[in-house]
Amino acid sequence: MSWSLALTRLCGVFALGSAALLAHAADKGAPPTAVKPVTDRYGDLRVTDPYRWLEAGRDPAVKRWSAAQDHRTRGYLDHLPARQPMADWLMKQAAAGSSAYYDLHAAGGQLFALYNQPPRQQPMLAVMGQDADPAKARVVLDPNTLNPTGRTAIDWYVPSPTGKLVAVSMSENGSEDGSLHVIDVASGKTVDAVIPNVQYPTGGGSVAWRDDGSGFWYTRYPGADEPAERQHFHEQVWFHRIGDDPAKDVYVLGKDFPRVAEIALDARPGAPAVVVSVANGDGGEFAHYLIQQDGSTRQLTRFEDKIVAVAMGPDALYLISRQGAPRGKLLKLGLDDPTLAKAVTLVPESDAALEPGGEFGAANITLTKHALYLREIAGGPSRVAVYGLDGTPRGRVPLPEVATVDEVEPMDDGSLLVAVKTYLEPPRFVRIDEASGQSRPTALSQTSPVRFDDVEVVREFATSKDGTRVPLNIVRKKGVKLDGRHPLLLNGYGGYNVSLVPRFLGAATRLWLDAGGVYVIANLRGGGEFGETWHTQGALTNKQNVFDDFAASAQYLVDQGYTAPARMAAIGGSNGGLLMGASFTQHPELFRAVVSTVGLYDMLRVELDPNGAFNVTEFGSVKNPEQLKALYGYSPYHHVRAGAKYPAILMATGETDGRVNPMHSRKMVARLQAATGSARPVLLSINAHAGHGMGSSLSIRTNQTADIYAFLFDQLGMKYPAAQ
Incomplete structure (x- = not known):
C-alpha cells in the first residue's frame, strides 16, 4: 500500500470517528461542539478536518x-x-522578593536596565551609575504609569551612545506589536515622533544608533496599509534622523531579503559599522551585512556560509562559524577587507557549543580592549571561556557547576557584570575584574523569600x-x-x-x-x-x-x-x-x-x-x-x-x-x-x-x-x- 493511500484511508477513519463521537460525548461536561467537516487534498492525500470552523477567531x-x-x-x-x-x-512571594534587574546596557557612563518590582504589573526601564548600585537607580520609563491596567509592556530598548536618549519599543495586551518611542533620559519625556510597525512576533524588531546619536537604523514592517499577506512579513531596515517626520525616513536594506527574514542590528560604541544579522525564518540559517556610518552597505556572509553570529570589534570582526564545526568555532576577519575567505580560525571547536544567543548570537561574544569572553553551553549548563584577542586561552569565569550565564556586560572601569543563574538560588550579577580575574557580588543580585x-x-x-x-x-x-x-x-x-x-x-x-x-x-x-x-x-x-x-x-x-x-x-x-x-x-x-x-x-x-x-x-x-x-x-x-x-x-x-x-x-x-x-x-x-x-x-x-x-x-x- 502506498504511503499516500494509507494516509487517505486513515484520515477517513479519523473524520468518521470524530463525527460519530458526538453521540456519546466522551467529556460529559464539555460544551457542545458542532462538526462541520472540510476535506483538503495534499497531492494524493485527502485529510478531513471536522473543526475547521473553529479557525475563524472573529466569528x-x-x-x-x-x-x-x-x-x-x-x-x-x-x-x-x-x-x-x-x-x-x-503573589505574596513575588511581592516579598527584591527587585530584579536584567537586560543591561552600558552607555554614556551610565548603566541601563529593565527593572521588575512586584507587585507592579510590568517591568520598568531604569538608569544608574557604572557602580551598578540599584539604590541610586532612577526610573526612566514606567509602563505601569502609562497604563494602570498593566497591559502596556516594554518589548526592548536601546540607549544612544551618549546615554542621553533611549529608543523603546512598546506594545499592548501581550501582542508584541510594537511602536518605537524616543525618550529623553533626563526628563523621561517622549522627544520624537512615534514610529509604528517596528516590532512583531514574526521577525522581532531592533534598533542601532548612529555613533554620533543623531539618528538610528531600525526595523520596519509594511504596516496596516498593506495587504494582510504582507503586513507581518518583508521586514526591512530604515534610517531615522532625530527630529524628522518618519515619513522622510530612508530605506537601507531588506527588499531582496526572504519574505520570512528576521533582522537584528548590533552597534558597538565607537565601531565603524553596524552589523545586520538576517535569519531565514526560524531554522537557524543566517546572513550578515555591514552598514557603514555613512549609510553604505556591504554583504558579509550568506545563508550557506553557516556563520551564525558576528560581533564588531575596534579593528576586526569576530564570527561564530558552524562550517565543518557543528558545535561552533570562532573566526577573526580584518576590517580592511572583510571578505569571508580571508577569515582565520581564532578559537577551534571544543567539547562545548558556541550557540547563538541574544539577537542571533552577538550577545554571546563579549569584546573588551584586552580579551574575548565566549559563552558556551555543555548539555544544558553553560560556562564563559576567556581568550586573549589573539585566541590564547585564559581559562574560564568561575561559576557554580550547574549554572547559566545570559549576560556579560563590559563596563568603562575595566570590569564586567556577569549574570549568573542556577536552579536553586535567585539570579545574581557578579563583577569580574579583568586584570585580576577576581569576582565579587553586586547589589544587583536578587533575593527571594523562597x-x-x-x-x-x-x-x-x-x-x-x-x-x-x-x-x-x-x-x-x-x-x-x-x-x-x-x-x-x-x-x-x-x-x-x-x-x-x-x-x-x-x-x-x-x-x-x-x-x-x-x-x-x-x-x-x-x-x-x-x-x-x-x-x-x-x-x-x-x-x-x-x-x-x-x-x-x-x-x-x-x-x-x-x-x-x-x-x-x-x-x-x-x-x-x-x-x-x-x-x-x-x-x-x-x-x-x-x-x-x-x-x-x-x-x-x-x-x-x-x-x-x-x-x-x-x-x-x-x-x-x-x-x-x-x-x-x-x-x-x-x-x-x-x-x-x-x-x-x-x-x-x-x-x-x-x-x-x-x-x-x-x-x-x-x-x-x-x-x-x-x-x-x-x-x-x-x-x-x-x-x-x-x-x-x-x-x-x-x-x-x-x-x-x-x-x-x-x-x-x-x-x-x-x-x-
Whole structure:
C-alpha cells in the first residue's frame, strides 16, 4: 500500500470517528461542539478536518464557543480549594522578593536596565551609575504609569551612545506589536515622533544608533496599509534622523531579503559599522551585512556560509562559524577587507557549543580592549571561556557547576557584570575584574523569600529509542526515597536550537516540592544543548526524535522509582505545547495529567499563519512530500483516537498571540473532548488580554500559574501544604 493511500484511508477513519463521537460525548461536561467537516487534498492525500470552523477567531459563533469553554474551565478551577490560596501565596512571594534587574546596557557612563518590582504589573526601564548600585537607580520609563491596567509592556530598548536618549519599543495586551518611542533620559519625556510597525512576533524588531546619536537604523514592517499577506512579513531596515517626520525616513536594506527574514542590528560604541544579522525564518540559517556610518552597505556572509553570529570589534570582526564545526568555532576577519575567505580560525571547536544567543548570537561574544569572553553551553549548563584577542586561552569565569550565564556586560572601569543563574538560588550579577580575574557580588543580585536549602539537583540520563542519551535535570528534596510514589512534573521543549538552561525555580516549584513532588527538566534534541547536530536531529523530518526522547525520559523516571504513570504530569508551552500534544497522543498511558500552553497541534495548517511561515525552516512544509509525511506522522490533531484514555488536560492560550494561532488550542480541545475515553476533563483557558506570554502582566502570570498548579494538585491527588 502506498504511503499516500494509507494516509487517505486513515484520515477517513479519523473524520468518521470524530463525527460519530458526538453521540456519546466522551467529556460529559464539555460544551457542545458542532462538526462541520472540510476535506483538503495534499497531492494524493485527502485529510478531513471536522473543526475547521473553529479557525475563524472573529466569528461570533467561535467567540461564543470560546466563552463557553473558558466559563467551564473557570468553573472547575475556581472551585478547587487550593486555587485561591495558591494565587494569594504566589503573589505574596513575588511581592516579598527584591527587585530584579536584567537586560543591561552600558552607555554614556551610565548603566541601563529593565527593572521588575512586584507587585507592579510590568517591568520598568531604569538608569544608574557604572557602580551598578540599584539604590541610586532612577526610573526612566514606567509602563505601569502609562497604563494602570498593566497591559502596556516594554518589548526592548536601546540607549544612544551618549546615554542621553533611549529608543523603546512598546506594545499592548501581550501582542508584541510594537511602536518605537524616543525618550529623553533626563526628563523621561517622549522627544520624537512615534514610529509604528517596528516590532512583531514574526521577525522581532531592533534598533542601532548612529555613533554620533543623531539618528538610528531600525526595523520596519509594511504596516496596516498593506495587504494582510504582507503586513507581518518583508521586514526591512530604515534610517531615522532625530527630529524628522518618519515619513522622510530612508530605506537601507531588506527588499531582496526572504519574505520570512528576521533582522537584528548590533552597534558597538565607537565601531565603524553596524552589523545586520538576517535569519531565514526560524531554522537557524543566517546572513550578515555591514552598514557603514555613512549609510553604505556591504554583504558579509550568506545563508550557506553557516556563520551564525558576528560581533564588531575596534579593528576586526569576530564570527561564530558552524562550517565543518557543528558545535561552533570562532573566526577573526580584518576590517580592511572583510571578505569571508580571508577569515582565520581564532578559537577551534571544543567539547562545548558556541550557540547563538541574544539577537542571533552577538550577545554571546563579549569584546573588551584586552580579551574575548565566549559563552558556551555543555548539555544544558553553560560556562564563559576567556581568550586573549589573539585566541590564547585564559581559562574560564568561575561559576557554580550547574549554572547559566545570559549576560556579560563590559563596563568603562575595566570590569564586567556577569549574570549568573542556577536552579536553586535567585539570579545574581557578579563583577569580574579583568586584570585580576577576581569576582565579587553586586547589589544587583536578587533575593527571594523562597529557599531551597533542603533541595538538590542531580543530572541523570535517559536512553532514547535510537540509543541517544538524553540529560535530565532532576530537582528533588534531599534524601528522597525512590519508591515510585512521588508526584512528578516533567518539562521539555526540544526545538529552534533553544536550550533549557538553569533558571531559578521560584515559588511554584517550592509548593510542588513541599507537596511531595519531584520536578524534572529534560534537555531534548531539537534544542542547542550540544550544538547544531543536537538541533538538526530534532528538526524537520527528524522531529519525531524529540517525542521519543520525552517518552524515554518519562519511562526512565518510572523505571528508576521516582514515580508511576498514575502520578506523573507533563508540562510545556509553544513548541513545548506541540511536544505535549504529540506525547499524550502517542503515549497516553504515560501521564495522568498534562498542561499544554499556547501550543501547535494541527501541523498541516501551521504555515498558513504569518508566524507559521517563519517556522517552515524548523518544521518543514506540506508542499515537500517527505516533510509532509513527517508532519502528518506526528501531528497531534490528526492522531486523536476515539476512546483512547487520555490524561486530564489543561490547555491555555491568549487571544492576542501573534506567534501561535489560538485556533490550534480551540481545534485540539474540541477533538479531544469528543474522543477521550478516560472520563478525565479536557479544559481550555482563553485570556483576551494575553498573547504568547511576552508582555503579560504580573497578575495574569500569577493567576495562570495558580491555575496550572491547582489543576495538577487536584488531578494527582496532592494536598496543598498547610504550612504555606
